[in-house]
Amino acid sequence: MAAGLVRTMVAPDAEAPAVAFATSVMAAVPAPAYRAALGALVRFNQRDALPHIAVPVLALAGQHDTNASPEVMQRMAQRIPGAEYHCLPDVGHLACMERPAAFNAPVLAFLQRHFPVR
Numbered sequence: 001m002a003a004g005l006v007r008t009m010v011a012p013d014a015e016a017p018a019v020a021f022a023t024s025v026m027a028a029v030p031a032p033a034y035r036a037a038l039g040a041l042v043r044f045n046q047r048d049a050l051p052h053i054a055v056p057v058l059a060l061a062g063q064h065d066t067n068a069s070p071e072v073m074q075r076m077a078q079r080i081p082g083a084e085y086h087c088l089p090d091v092g093h094l095a096c097m098e099r100p101a102a103f104n105a106p107v108l109a110f111l112q113r114h115f116p117v118r
Contacts, residue, residue: 002023002024002026002027003023003027004030004089005026006019006022006023006026006094007019008066009022009065009067009092009093009094010022010062010064010091010092010093010097010098011028011062011065011090011091011098012118013090014091014094014098015090015098018094018097018098018099019109022094022096022097022098026099034101042049047066047079050076050080051079051080053083054080054081054082055116056081056082056084056110056114056115057071057077057080057082057083057084058084058086058106058110059074059076059077059080059083059084060073060086060087060088060095060103060106060107061073061074061085061086061087061088062087062088062091062092062093062094062095063087063088063090063091063092063099064090064091064092065091065092065093065094065095066092066093067088068093070087073085073087074087075106080100086106086111088102088103088106089102091103097105
């Protein structure tokens with residue numbers, strides 16, 4: 001199950017080591033836990049709360065993400081006051097595993113802007 005699922009969550013040209021790592025991580029999740037998490041995500045709807053978020057938010061999307069598409073993430077960011085939106089090229093939903101450095105760069109920049117180390 002994990003291998004088929006991961007292929008739907010990464011970019012079409014995702015590198016084999018990243019796909020293998022993501023598959024091993026997903027395969028370690030017990031099926032009941034995965035079903036429960038998926039069920040919670042499907043039923044979760046807090047769109048009305050977005051305009052009331054009062055903390056720094058970085059909405060990240062992967063160019064090839066079909067689970068949380070760039071369009072959906074951009075619309076969500078537009079509804080959150082002060083939110084930042086960034087679309088990562090050439091990745092899917094598992095950007096942190098597909099291209100860790102490309103994922104880390106906007107996350108670290110965001111953290112440094114909002115939570116500078118003194």
